[in-house]
Amino acid sequence: MKLMISSFLPHIFFLFHCFVVVVPASALPAMSENQSNAGTAPAVPAVLVFGDSIVDTGNNNGLNTIAKCNFPPYGINFPGHRPTGRFCNGRVPSDFIASLLGVKEYLPPYLGKGLGPADLLTGVVFASGGAGLDPLTSKLASAISLQGQLELFREYKQKVRAIAGGEMAERIFSGSLYVLCLGSDDVANTYFPTPFRKEYDPPSYANLLVRSAVSFVKELIQEGGRRIGVVGIPPIGCVPSQRTVAGGAERACAAGQNELARLYNEGLAAEIQQLNANYSGMILVYVDIYYTLLDMMQNPHNYGKPYN
Template identity: 55%
Template sequence: MTMGVGRATRRMQGRSSMSVLLVSLLLLAAAAGVSSRATYTGSSTAGAGASVTTTAPPKKHVDGKKQQVPALVVFGDSIVDPGNNNAISTIVKANFAPYGHDFGADHRPTGRFCNGRIPTDFIASRLGLKQLLPAYLAPNLTTHDLLTGVSFASGGTGYDPLTAQLASVISMTDQLRMFDEYKARVRAAAGDAALSEILARGVFAVCAGSDDVANTYFTMRARSSYSHASYASLMVAHATAFLDGLLAAGARRVAVISMPPIGCVPSQRTLSGGMGRECSPDHNEIAELVNSGMGTAVDTLKAKHPGARVMLMDIYGYLLDMMVRPDGYGFRESTLGCCGTGMMEVAVLCNGVTSAVCGDVEEYLFWDSYHPTEKAYRILVDYVYDNYLKELIA
């Protein structure tokens, strides 16, 4: 990690200001330069032009595990978006090289904000469902895809409704509307019994909040009138409303992924960590406040919906340990991304024209300046599965 910090410090001179300018322009363009908002209109045919490739039906035994649940259904942001943003008018996309650098035999970009697979792909595999979890807006979605689960996630969204508006992506509210359409499609394709089975025994995973803190609150300063505590409360209130809606829609096994130590991801180190690119304590303070509030919210939701299981999967401490002790997990670099300088490149700033790829991605915890590598995701999912999901599906 010392080598990485030294490399970053040398690059900081003359580049830091430009990097801050670039990310600000990127976010402003997403907020103002896209002519049509990504409001869901109630038809999945919006994905007809998307360049997403869904997986074929899986082998009978995925990862050697017995199938324990009928489906995995996912909501959230870029951490779990397998390509829904390909189908909407936004610049927050990852369907171009070098994204997909290690994805499949043909190393193709799919819209996943990663060099390869993302957490929900690994979770689907661990659950015995399939190797890849497809985007709901994929143009060639099959009945099998619907019955074994999809992702409604949209990179750039958040619990705060303003976050999705600023990035012109699919809001959490619209993801719930997509879920209503999904239920109707499952019922039409396989009947009420199949839908009831998915609602009762499927796993419903939710991952959001990082973009609220990193983009809406700090970079865009769009909630500048809020203190750290009041903004965390706003996020928790919107997250609770979303989860209440999901439970009211019939979901009975819900896994909520906690906020990560967002102040320690490479881009936030660059923007808020000073010349030494330290972790941003302000970012992490809000993340911890949200996690504390979500713990209380989950207890309240379980009391309101006694027939449901709702679990907060706390990844904050584990991921922070990966960041500060990368060598303990098989990484050399945890303060820079593999793409470009590693300090600011994400989405359109991480591209095959201006951004070279590091020599050995296996040594990096982060693929771009915001999203972990496939290797890091696999390690994180192993932790989540063993410590939380096994209990949820027991």
């Protein structure tokens, strides 16, 4: 059973409404044909996304990795009914966020082909399917690590400066929305199925992930980020793969995976609150998706009629 995506969009918008500040036209870069809501000012000049397959829009297409989805039936509901490298039948959260903030309809992958100046100036995705907060997770999947994504971002900044000039570039960097969405693969693909992190119990492994996320946020701040949203781990124990391998005969939600996700989310929320106290002039937000998605799974009819 699938849920009507329109019923989920208000939740995405609500999670990011705190970042919305209408940007004066003089501070905006030129828009591409991919722009959203033509004729209205976007809430931010650009959207820049780091993470894993939840938000990857095609960076893995050219990588030597098994974490790929640039083949049918992926993309069957995407415009043109074609696979793009998004781990989805259509758009992914990166696209929805950019669209809802009025920036553009689709957020392209940084490693994608044919990116023009307007594409770069209004934001791209650095995420890589299979990546994790734990460096081992990215190695196991041959994905772009979190540090690798940061290096791509630094390369991106040089390109933006060359296109827009230093003053405009700095306005873009400081006014953009930065999104970090990682952790699911650490839980589902590293901690539980492999023997490599057994020296950690769930609380200590959650703490390792939290420290990695906080360190990355601090690096984004040093790079000029001022509006940063860090997305928590969803109820990963309820996805089909985890139900199958750890949910027993009834394929129930895997309790251990969900507990580790909650431990990480609780620790992350506390650390983001502390960062807000330590850094003035920033908007740092922990974005909880765990309970919203869990409620959608447990009470699907509250979110629209199912369709086949």
